[in-house]
Amino acid sequence: MRIQDIEFEPFIGAAEVHERITALAEAINRDYATKTPVFLPVLNGSFMFAADLIRQINAACRVSFVKISSYQGMESGGELKTLIGHEESLFNQDLVIVEDIIDSGLTLSKMINELRSLGTRSVEAVALLRKKPAREKAIEVKYVGFDIESEFVLGFGMDYNGLGRNLNEIYKAVTEV
Ligand code: IMP
Ligand code: MG
DSSP: OEETTEEEEEEEOHHHHHHHHHHHHHHHHHHTTTSOOEEEEEETTTHHHHHHHHTTOOSOOEEOOEEOOOEETTEEOSOOOOOEEOOSOOTTOEEEEEEEEESSSHHHHHHHHHHHTTTOSEEEEEEEEEOHHHHHTTOOOSEEEEEOOSOOEEBTTBOBTTBOTTOSSEEEESSOO
């Protein structure tokens, strides 16, 4: 499958994705059984993952979408914009950041620091995918769906130049990136 200048091939199928999301939801259900977590899905990439994950959460919970951006095309821009969204007070709350994919971990580290400074009770993260750089840097992410190498992926919410978010399974770039 070709999107603009990049050739993509199937990587993780829909059934496998859904199986892992169910396992992640079960782990979160166990850990938050007596809490009222606030899920903070990071737009745009996590919309599909967040919908599938959160509908399997049994605990009373809140959901507040946030937005932050560091990527243009296939490379991390390095510079991060401030976190926007979360209009409710997060003071004393148990937060769970919901991310599509962690690459350098820059986005997540910055979010965690910013959210901890708001007097939150706890801040954890769940990511559908984690790339090698985040593993090597031991970025804090408690729940991980799939550990992958450094390949560029798209589908299931994730994009290449804004395209491909609608795909119901995960593809990876054939071209070395
Ligand atoms: P990080 O700050 O380098 O960890 O980048 C994380 C963000 O970049 C994710 O939330 C994604 O939106 C985006 N991103 C990272 N890798 C990919 C990829 O392979 N495909 C699509 N988006 C990606
Ligand atoms: Mg993202």
